[in-house]
Amino acid sequence: MPNNLFYKCLGAASLALAVGACKTPELVVKNESRNVPASYPVAPSAAAADSANAARLPWKQFFTDPNLQALVETALQNNQELNITLQEIEIARNEVRARAGEYLPFVNLGARADVEKVGRYTLQGATEEQVDIKENRRTPDPLTNFQIGAFATWEVDIWHKLRNAKKAAALRYLATVEGKNFMVTNLISEIANAYYELLALDNQLAIVQQNIGIQSNALELVKLQKESARTTELAVKRFEAQVQHTRALQFKLRQQIVETENELNYLAGRYPQPIARDDASFNTLLPAAITAGLPAQLLANRPDIRQAEQQLGAAKLDVQVARANFYPRLGLSAGAGLAAFTPGLLVSSPQSLLYSLGGDLIAPLVNRNGIKAAYYSANAVQTQAVYRYEKTVLNAYIEVANQLSSIGNLAQSYDAKAKEVAALNQSVDISNSLFRSARAEYTEVLFTQREALESKFDLAETRMQQLQATVKVYRALGGGWK
Structure with missing residues (x-):
């Protein structure tokens, strides 16, 4: 009889200890917010708040220049960073296979x-x-x-610990796929921006060479006027210095062209070679019309948001895996x-x-500090993932808002710059005419020519920024990877 009582007491104590072992600590869990504003604060008329979204366009429809398309296709095949990311996807896929095998005999x-x-x-x-x-x-x-x-x-797998670990690995695999998609979007954007920069540099080089001819003619005119004692040697030297300054500028532009070409070749994963392009088409290029759609569409279109979402889901499952360690x-x-x-x-x-x-x-009974530490750490990582997700969404929204505003402001700036260039071109003709008739100082001619050159440079720069702004908003909306 005493033995029976002893065994009953021992069984009751064992049951109480087992129940105690299953008790898990309380956590403060933070949930993500998926709320975004209903519209963008600043948008041109072409980006009205409706469901039409430029991000749905495949990149070949958005970028119609055949030379640019050829560059992008080469980069998607040869870019080393992209190929490294593809191997990361393979590593993540193998991790899913490993996790799937753990809950089988x-x-x-x-x-x-x-x-x-x-x-x-x-x-x-x-x-x-x-x-x-x-x-x-x-x-x-x-x-x-x-x-x-x-x-x-x-x-x-009583508590689905192994299954949850496998699901977490699967979500991380999907996150690497989204990371690859985001890299594709960024790669296409970088190539398009560099390509438009190259066209702008070609255009600026043509402007410089044209101005060298104009300034050289002005220099010859000043020399003739000096021979007839209508001006001084100072005017000749000033005009000569301006010609040499402009000639030096063309070599600076040539170096920038070489570096931009090599940047494109690097992105395309190949050694330096000439970049095929139609530089004469730069002045006729018009920025593509952008439809921004609704901010809520960013959650589905932006690969980095989708990547952060998958990582958040994996972090939540990691908490469940850590919790299962408290159970038998x-x-x-x-x-x-x-x-x-x-x-x-x-x-x-x-x-x-x-x-x-x-x-x-x-089941763990005594000294569960290691399990508790892993459990708390998994929850902290989950909280980090929530903040990282919300940060990614906020960053995406601000990027789109900034680029939409930039498109509108650059359009107005280009119109003003075009009028400035037209006025200064007329000023150059007028100043040359007045100088020939001795009704204007040579300094007025110099300043007018310099201002005209700078305004043409600014106009080409503004056109390049317009084209790049459309590329950036296309990327910010999540276009290019589909």
Whole structure:
């Protein structure tokens, strides 16, 4: 009777300890906000708040220049950073395979051979000696042993710990895919921006060469006027200095062209070579009309937002995996095979047959600090993922708002610059005419020519910024990867 009472008390205590082991600490969980404004604060008329969205256009429809298309296609095949990312996707895919295999039984096939000589004055040796005397036979000494069989272990996924780990790995795999998509979007954007910069530099070089001719003609005129004593050597030197300054400028532009070409070649994953382009078309290029759609569409269109979303989902599952460590773990093991002390007896069945079956239920009871630390850390990582997701959404919205505003302001700036260039071109003709008739100083001619050159440069720069702004808003909306 006292023994029965003891066993009852022991069972009750074991049950209480098991229940206590399953208790998990409380967490402060932060949930993400998916709310975005209903519209963008500043938008041109072409970007009215409706569902039409330029991000839905494939990049070949958005960028119609065949030379630019060829560059992008080459980069999508050869760009080293993109190819590195593709291998990261393969690594993540293999991680999913590994996690999927963990909640299936592990079965191993093995063979073993060993030899053992036990001491006479040991428990095993003394026992075998008694057996030998009673049955009048002796065990081989030393004793050999040969085994062959299959052995299996399996952790029963009671709390879905292993399944959640597999799902988390799958979400991280999807996140790497979205990361690749975001890289494709950025790569196309970088190539288009550099390509438009190259066209603008070609245009500026043509402007410089044209101005060298104009300034050289003005220099010859000043020299003739000096010979007729209508001006001084100072005017000649000032005009000559301006011609040399402009000639020096063209070499600076040539270097920028080389560097921009090599930047495009680097993005395309190839060694330096000439970039095919129609530089004469720059002045006729018009920025593409942009439809921005609704801010809520960013959640589906932007690969970086989708990547942050997948990473957040994986972090949430990691918390569930960490929580499952507080609960009992059930493991099963089994084995079947043949064993004998000589190889010839392995086939003597059923005498040589062996098998085993076991199970264990283990739960953490004392000193769970390591499990708690992992649990709290997983929750902290999840909270980080929430903030990172919200930051990514906010950044995407601001990028679109900035670029939409830039498109509108650059359009007005280009119109003003075009009028400035027209006025200064007329000023150059007027100043030259007045200088010939001695009604204007040579400094007025110099200043007018310099201002005209700068205004043409600014006009080309503004056109380039307009084209790049459309590229940037296309990228900011999430276009290019589909």
